Amino acid sequence: MKPLVAAGTAGAASLALVAGLWLAVSGSDGSPSADAASLPTGPVVNTSLGLPTPTGDPELPGIRGLAPASGTVGRLAGPFDDRFVTRGVTFDGRALHGSLTVTSDVSEILALQVLAGFYDADGRFVGQARWDFRPPEEGHEEGHPDESVDFVVEVPAKLRGRAAAASYGVTNLVNE
Amino acid sequence: MHPRMRTAALAALALVGATSSTLVATPHASANADDGIKNVIYLLGDGMGRTQVSAARQRYHGADGELSMEKLGTTGQVATYAVQKNSGQPGAADFSPNYVTDSSSAATAWASGVKTYNNANGIDAKATITPTLMELAHAAGLATGNVSTAEITDATPAGQMSHTLQRACQGPNYVEASCQLPEVTGGSPLATDDLRVTPIADQIATNQTADVILGGGLSRFDAANKATLEGNGYTVLSDPGTQTVANKTQLAAVPADAGKVFALFSKGNMTIEKYKRENPGEPEAQEPTVADMTTKAIEVLKAKSDASGKGFYLQVEGALIDKRSHANDAAQTLEETKAFDDAVKVAYDFAKQDGHTLVIVTADHECAGFNIIEKGSFTNAEAAAPPANNDGKNTSNPSRPSSGAKDAVRSHDFINDGGAGQTDVKNFAPATFGTVDQGPNYTSLDGTANGALWLTYLSGNHTGADVPIFSYGAGSELLDGEIDNTDLFDIVGSALGVRPTIPLPADPTVTVTATPAPGKVATALGITGPTLVKPLVTVTYRITASKVPNGGKVVIKDNGKVVKTVLVSAGRASAALRLARGTHRLAASYAGSSKTLPSSTPTLTVVARR
Numbered sequence: 003m004k005p006l007v008a009a010g011t012a013g014a015a016s017l018a019l020v021a022g023l024w025l026a027v028s029g030s031d032g033s034p035s036a037d038a039a040s041l042p043t044g045p046v047v048n049t050s051l052g053l054p055t056p057t058g059d060p061e062l063p064g065i066r067g068l069a070p071a072s073g074t075v076g077r078l079a080g081p082f083d084d085r086f087v088t089r090g091v092t093f094d095g096r097a098l099h100g101s102l103t104v105t106s107d108v109s110e111i112l113a114l115q116v117l118a119g120f121y122d123a124d125g126r127f128v129g130q131a132r133w134d135f136r137p138p139e140e141g142h143e144e145g146h147p148d149e150s151v152d153f154v155v156e157v158p159a160k161l162r163g164r165a166a167a168a169s170y171g172v173t174n175l176v177n178e
Numbered sequence: 179m180h181p182r183m184r185t186a187a188l189a190a191l192a193l194v195g196a197t198s199s200t201l202v203a204t205p206h207a208s209a210n211a212d213d214g215i216k217n218v219i220y221l222l223g224d225g226m227g228r229t230q231v232s233a234a235r236q237r238y239h240g241a242d243g244e245l246s247m248e249k250l251g252t253t254g255q256v257a258t259y260a261v262q263k264n265s266g267q268p269g270a271a272d273f274s275p276n277y278v279t280d281s282s283s284a285a286t287a288w289a290s291g292v293k294t295y296n297n298a299n300g301i302d303a304k305a306t307i308t309p310t311l312m313e314l315a316h317a318a319g320l321a322t323g324n325v326s327t328a329e330i331t332d333a334t335p336a337g338q339m340s341h342t343l344q345r346a347c348q349g350p351n352y353v354e355a356s357c358q359l360p361e362v363t364g365g366s367p368l369a370t371d372d373l374r375v376t377p378i379a380d381q382i383a384t385n386q387t388a389d390v391i392l393g394g395g396l397s398r399f400d401a402a403n404k405a406t407l408e409g410n411g412y413t414v415l416s417d418p419g420t421q422t423v424a425n426k427t428q429l430a431a432v433p434a435d436a437g438k439v440f441a442l443f444s445k446g447n448m449t450i451e452k453y454k455r456e457n458p459g460e461p462e463a464q465e466p467t468v469a470d471m472t473t474k475a476i477e478v479l480k481a482k483s484d485a486s487g488k489g490f491y492l493q494v495e496g497a498l499i500d501k502r503s504h505a506n507d508a509a510q511t512l513e514e515t516k517a518f519d520d521a522v523k524v525a526y527d528f529a530k531q532d533g534h535t536l537v538i539v540t541a542d543h544e545c546a547g548f549n550i551i552e553k554g555s556f557t558n559a560e561a562a563a564p565p566a567n568n569d570g571k572n573t574s575n576p577s578r579p580s581s582g583a584k585d586a587v588r589s590h591d592f593i594n595d596g597g598a599g600q601t602d603v604k605n606f607a608p609a610t611f612g613t614v615d616q617g618p619n620y621t622s623l624d625g626t627a628n629g630a631l632w633l634t635y636l637s638g639n640h641t642g643a644d645v646p647i648f649s650y651g652a653g654s655e656l657l658d659g660e661i662d663n664t665d666l667f668d669i670v671g672s673a674l675g676v677r678p679t680i681p682l683p684a685d686p687t688v689t690v691t692a693t694p695a696p697g698k699v700a701t702a703l704g705i706t707g708p709t710l711v712k713p714l715v716t717v718t719y720r721i722t723a724s725k726v727p728n729g730g731k732v733v734i735k736d737n738g739k740v741v742k743t744v745l746v747s748a749g750r751a752s753a754a755l756r757l758a759r760g761t762h763r764l765a766a767s768y769a770g771s772s773k774t775l776p777s778s779t780p781t782l783t784v785v786a787r788r
Contacts, residue, residue, distance in 0.1 A: 051384045055371040056352035081350055081397045085446055106446050108638075109504040112297075113346035113356040134355035174353045176346040178280065178504070 059132060062117055062171040069125030070167040078117070078171030085175055093168040098155040100170070107177035111151060112137055115174040118155035120165035129161045132173075215652050215673045216489030216534040219476070219525040220288075221247075222334055223518045224281060225500025227544025228255075228646050233508075234515035236550075236631050240615040245516075246523035247539040250650035252658045256666070257644050258284055258543045263295040263362050265303040277642040281500070282345040284542035284663055285337025291667030295362070299333065300341035301374060305362045311667060312338035312491060314676040316387050321482035321490035323475040324388040327448040327468050328497030329395025331378040334542060338493055339388055340381040341373055349379030349398040350418075379403060386410050389437065390478050390492075392471040394444040396423055407440050415441035426466035429474050434481040439474075450498055450510050451517045468496050469520040476528050489534070491674055494521055503545035506635040508609035509594055509624070511548065529651055536651035536673045538666070544643045547636020551608060554627075557634050558582065559606040560589030595625040608632045655682050656710050665710065681709055681783050698770075701725040701777040703732065705766045713759035713786045721751040721766050725774060733769070736762050757786040
């Protein structure tokens with residue numbers, strides 16, 4: 003059943019701004035009903051809401067000015083810090099390693115992004131990298147839901163040898 | 179049939195009879211007729227399968243009791259399957275089902291009438307945007323509300339108010355990995371201003387689809403969202419900029435004529451009732467219950483509806499049933515089901531008083547394979563081996579040499595005993611509970627062998643079982659059998675007047691077609707059965723044949739052509755029909771005899787569709 007046809011949105015891989023949807027009501031045989039005219043035809047959804055266009059993944063405040071001491075790992079505040087704990091977060095010059103346990107939910111993790119900042123020996127910010135959790139392809143893991151995940155944020159190749167300290171924070175977390 | 183529903187059904191039948199068209203797109207004013215439906219309150223117990231309902235009934239109302247949802251009068255069941263990414267719709271050559279749905283696919287099914295893949299939200303499986311019922315209702319001028327104990331950006335509420343490739347694209351920011359899904363958009367990511375990769379929080383704050391927005395998830399919103407909401411006329415009780423949540427006192431103070439309200443009571447999902455009850459001094463205890471939110475939502479929507487002369491559409495989700503089922507937390511599964519049922523009572527009480535409200539209570543899917551086992555028994559997960567007979571052809575010759583006995587390692591103490599049974603992660607023993615049948619101190623039996631209610635889980639994930647559906651009010655007649663979750667789009671849309679009207683079933687009241695003549699007895703026929711069926715699925719229609727003698731022939735015609743002849747026995751007959759896709763006008767007639775007069779039924783209009 004596909005009773006509503008959104009003109010201008012079908013095949014909407016490249017969506018143009020559409021002021022509203024023209025709603026064609028299908029009868030039981032799939033043909034348009036003669037009564038369609040009496041149903042709502044005004045705007046229902048727009049393909050753009052006029053919001054600022056994102057230019058990339060989110061930053062975390064303070065990442066550039068944190069200046070952790072060489073060999074240490076600093077922590078960045080994020081919007082979901084009341085939903086998880088981290089353990090064993092270390093930085094070995096090549097990557098940031100750690101484990102994160104969600105404390106607010108026990109259902110599957112759908113999305114999780116860790117943002118890491120990297121700093122030179124003088125505490126100057128030199129760059130950043132991200133790690134995204136990838137849920138299982140079919141959407142459900144076998145076995146009991148596991149809210150703990152290990153993460154690794156590798157130092158970008160161009161920063162190798164310069165990164166002496168790191169910081170990290172969680173920019174996104176969604177549970178099923 | 180409930181008496182009030184019968185009255186409403188007759189009124190609707192008369193309306194249909196006056197039009198001669200099956201899918202009658204009545205203007206909304208017609209749906210507001212004296213005996214018609216103006217409002218729909220659609221309540222979802224997330225993850226609430228049949229066992230969750232039965233167990234909550236037994237726990238809190240006893241074996242002979244009823245939950246409020248079970249008092250609604252009409253009961254059916256809903257198939258919930260999803261489809262794979264890029265699948266066509268059922269019947270299409272590229273249709274590819276997925277038997278176990280998630281909440282977003284299920285929400286899209288009832289909100290937009292299409293099957294989609296797990297993780298999709300307000301789009302079909304090929305990423306085409308599909309308008310939702312709440313959008314249609316809003317566009318038609320109805321008041322709209324969306325209530326959830328989850329984050330308001332979570333799958334169920336989001337399914338009515340947003341369109342995203344991934345349900346995880348919730349906000350407050352665009353995150354490529356959570357928002358894009360190139361495998362359904364031709365291999366390339368979409369432009370970042372495309373609606374389908376716009377964070378759900380931004381969509382909700384901007385599109386005004388719901389007038390009343392109550393729930394959790396303040397962390398998904400930011401200061402810009404607050405400004406947008408206030409600019410659109412919302413009373414904003416919670417401040418996304420400072421992440422200050424609202425509370426139940428503030429909610430109670432919202433005036434009925436507020437019009438538009440945005441109030442989130444927690445940063446994430448709302449808090450389970452048990453924690454609030456046991457920690458009255460904690461901030462979480464100031465969160466309203468789902469019943470509190472439903473009460474206020476109805477109050478505000480009713481006032482707005484009265485002012486506009488149009489109806490309202492309210493969706494309410496009891497989300498924590500699913501959250502606790504994932505955790506195999508039977509105690510909270512039961513308590514959250516009860517809390518949800520309290521919200522159902524609010525809606526039901528309103529509908530009984532209002533007389534123009536259809537109440538629907540259902541679920542998106544079952545969660546975790548919840549089961550009630552007999553007291554003293556055990557499950558396969560507790561056994562050293564499954565039962566011996568796995569050869570259905572010859573049960574006297576077991577294909578395994580021994581039967582399953584309980585394994586003391588896999589099962590020792592009840593998992594809700596507060597001790598060893600609870601802490602051993604490899605313990606598969608059931609959770610046990612007392613019930614009201616066991617006396618006023620029944621909760622003291624929880625976690626003991628004396629509890630009458632023994633509960634187990636199959637897994638920590640969703641299952642593919644059909645879910646129950648309960649309903650009250652005119653239109654509930656369409657929900658008393660097996661339906662697909664996508665059918666709810668048309669059924670609810672019909673009740674709201676934003677989709678073509680689906681005629682209600684004919685009343686079984688017989689039609690007398692002739693005045694008694696000397697020596698002949700008047701007869702009368704009636705025909706009843708579902709008016710919304712799946713194509714080529716056998717459905718039984720029942721014939722009442724007053725005064726027709728045993729063996730009397732009743733002819734069934736479909737669109738004027740004879741399709742079946744059945745014989746009357748004890749004043750009744752039945753006809754099993756397989757109807758092709760399309761509209762069917764069924765009528766039964768009796769030709770009479772030397773002793774009886776002929777009679778026929780009114781036309782019963784039936785729609786057969788996927």
